[in-house]
């Protein structure tokens with residue numbers, strides 16, 4: 001089947017999509033957007049997190065056809081041109097990125113948190129990121145990055 | 157595989173009647189895992205997410221009518237007042253991303269004995285609204301909905317349209333045992349709902365038998381012996397816990413042993429009754 005939806009502000013179409021295919025597969029393999037990562041395909045790791053109509057979801061659990069006509073925003077759509085989003089900047093600066101596999105999902109999820117809660121408490125950060133696994137950093141630097149991004153966004 | 161996309165409830169019922177083998181999909185948090193891992197290759201997917209009414213809820217006829225597609229995130233954000241037990245359970249489901257997509261209707265459709273919606277629905281006395289094109293609406297009490305492990309009373313041509321839950325008239329609690337606070341399928345779980353007007357207490361056991369179930373004898377004990385004006389008789393929570401544990405018929409599996417589950421059900425029953433009773437007395441005193 002053919003699936004058409006808006007990705008990062010642009011309308012995109014994918015052809016020959018298998019009906020059981022996930023949105024994650026379509027993004028990565030058909031639309032050339034490999035930012036969202038495929039690690040577990042069962043909703044456990046959060047590395048495939050994207051916004052679907054403004055709500056963060058695991059794209060591995062969205063059937064491609066369910067995205068028809070909807071708005072998708074991936075990690076590729078957070079920066080403004082060459083200017084990284086404050087969340088992305090903070091991840092780089094704080095050493096919150098090691099192998100980087102978990103990073104896109106964490107960045108999207110943290111981006112959503114800060115758009116809802118300007119100055120989240122540590123408990124709120126941990127709760128918001130509870131569905132994103134990282135095997136490298138031990139999470140402390142990720143918490144640092146979210147706190148720094150919150151401070152910077154608030155200062156803007 | 158076909159991908160069916162009805163945009164109205166009538167179209168969805170017609171599609172399910174014509175293609176009973178089509179698998180409904182809402183949040184996809186159960187269905188897509190099975191497809192990704194090749195556990196299931198249905199001949200057709202029936203996408204219900206285009207039917208806006210399934211994501212709505214309302215208060216009507218003294219009941220909260222919760223559309224089958226309302227995600228956990230909405231239950232938590234909007235329904236903690238009238239449906240505190242269900243909202244507490246919703247807070248423990250998966251992760252924020254899963255709660256943004258996963259729905260109570262999907263939990264019912266999957267009918268897993270470990271599904272977190274089931275114990276609070278049983279304790280509150282919820283009723284499932286199922287419908288087919290050819291036979292119309294069927295109202296199925298939660299206690300009659302679960303028939304076996306991942307088996308429900310739903311017929312192949314039926315869809316769940318909503319679940320009707322009486323708003324709380326007394327304290328409700330949900331308790332769940334797992335290895336972490338997030339992303340955990342219950343080792344076992346327990347829900348309690350006090351119904352002070354009826355002088356009755358509802359219960360629900362999760363992951364402790366082939367189906368979610370009520371602990372009827374434990375409910376009868378409290379109906380007979382609770383003094384609703386007084387502090388709890390100190391012996392009562394323990395006896396209640398024992399009867400709840402006796403209602404369990406669990407198995408050993410990767411998440412826990414049967415013996416542990418029986419023990420944990422007893423502990424959760426005792427604790428949640430105590431918490432609920434403290435709230436009840438506080439409210440009376442206020």
Ligand SMILES: Cc1cc2nc3c(=O)[nH]c(=O)nc-3n(C[C@H](O)[C@H](O)[C@H](O)COP(=O)(O)OP(=O)(O)OC[C@H]3O[C@@H](n4cnc5c(N)ncnc54)[C@H](O)[C@@H]3O)c2cc1C
Nearest residue numbers: 043182183184185186187249250259262263265271272316
């Ligand atoms: C990472 C992860 C963590 C999870 N954690 C939990 C947890 O903590 N607790 C828990 O209880 N569950 C958990 N789940 C399971 C799942 O999220 C829940 O069962 C959820 O409620 C399913 O809702 P859904 O809308 O995503 O259902 P879907 O996957 O869309 O559907 C589930 C089932 O219901 C059927 N169905 C859906 N809608 C209807 C309808 N209207 N009428 C008839 N049948 C229908 C489908 O055909 C399917 O069989 C988890 C899943 C994942 C991937």
Ligand code: FES
Nearest residue numbers: 040041043046060
């Ligand atoms: S790949 Fe989607 S949650 Fe892990």
Ligand code: FES
Nearest residue numbers: 098099134135136
């Ligand atoms: S940086 Fe490697 S998994 Fe997080």
